[in-house]
Amino acid sequence: KQEVTQIPAALSVPEGENLVLNCSFTDSAIYNLQWFRQDPGKGLTSLLLIQSSQREQTSGRLNASLDKSSGRSTLYIAASQPGDSATYLCAASNTGNQFYFGTGTSLTVIP
């Protein structure tokens, strides 16, 4: 069974700082990896999807990378803003049509 881990569980940074969120998974036979943002009590907003054949995806200030061989993905956020404060979740898909989620990293950007 796929196990997904996110470290750190919580992160607090001053506004303007660049930061990296980490996601690791135990089964490298993934089809894709998706990063989500979740505001308190809300649903998930898709940020980036990386297919297994890809190494990275970029959207605005966000860049996600994928290294299947080491079982790792990172989400890089450039020039962080207070509006980036949220919980960030990664999810990996294997066979069985489900996504396996980590427990998330709670990010606070201090003005």
Add this chain to the structure above:
Amino acid sequence: ETGVTQSPTHLIKTRGQQVTLRCSSQSGHNTVSWYQQPLGQGPQFIFQYYREEENGRGNFPPRFSGLQFPNYSSELNVNALELDDSALYLCASSLGRGPYNEQFFGPGTRLTVL
């Protein structure tokens, strides 16, 4: 393009009762997945429906059941509610049933069991 919608937003039930949650998939999407997210945890897969048939199930007991309708909307039914069923229930739709497909989530239904 209409996104994924869920109803109701919040729900309070007592132990032993039954509940039905509803989800409308994003326009053009034929696959719906349901997830349970307890407070402080990541979402956990309950099951997936593709063209009105169950297409994969997570580690949840049979009292969690579902339906998908011809318009691809879906229901999640939970019988004999337990206190541990209190959680945010998320619905996700995708274009196709394979694990390659990006999932788009609704805002969720917050269920509280007293």
